[in-house]
Amino acid sequence: MTAPNATPVETLSFEAARDELVRVVAELEQGAPTLEHSLALWERGEALAARCEEWLLGAKRRLEATRPEASDDADEDES
Template identity: 75%
Template structure:
C-alpha cells in the first residue's frame, strides 16, 4: 500500500475518479510547477492504489476459477476410476 492513509482507504472507484480529476487538472497546464509536482505525486499514488485493487480482484477471480475447476476435476476422476473398476 502507499504511505498515504487517505489514499489507502479509498475504494477502487474513488481512487480512479480522483485520478481522472488529477490528470485533467495536469492536462490543463494552469497549475504552478510546485502544484503540478504535488498533483503528479498524488496521481502516482492513486494509480498505485488502483493497481492494488485490480491485482486483488484478479487474485480473487483466479481463486474462484480454481475452486470451480477443482471439484469438477475430482468428481470426473472418481467417475473414471469407478468405470475402470467395472471393466
C-alpha cells in the same frame, strides 16, 4: 485549479481512486498555476494509480483463487 484531495489514498475504494485520478490527469493536462502545484498533483496521481493497481491485483488474485475450486467441482461432477 483545485488542491489535491487530502483523503489518504490507502483508504480509497477502487472507484474513488479511479475517479480522482481522472480529475488529477485532467487538471495536469490543463496546466497548474505553479510548478509546486503540478508536482503535488503528479505525486497524488502516482499514488492513486498505484492504489488502483493494488485493487486490480487483489481482484485478480481473488478470481484466480476461485478457479481451482471451480475446476475441482467440475471434476467431481463428472465422476
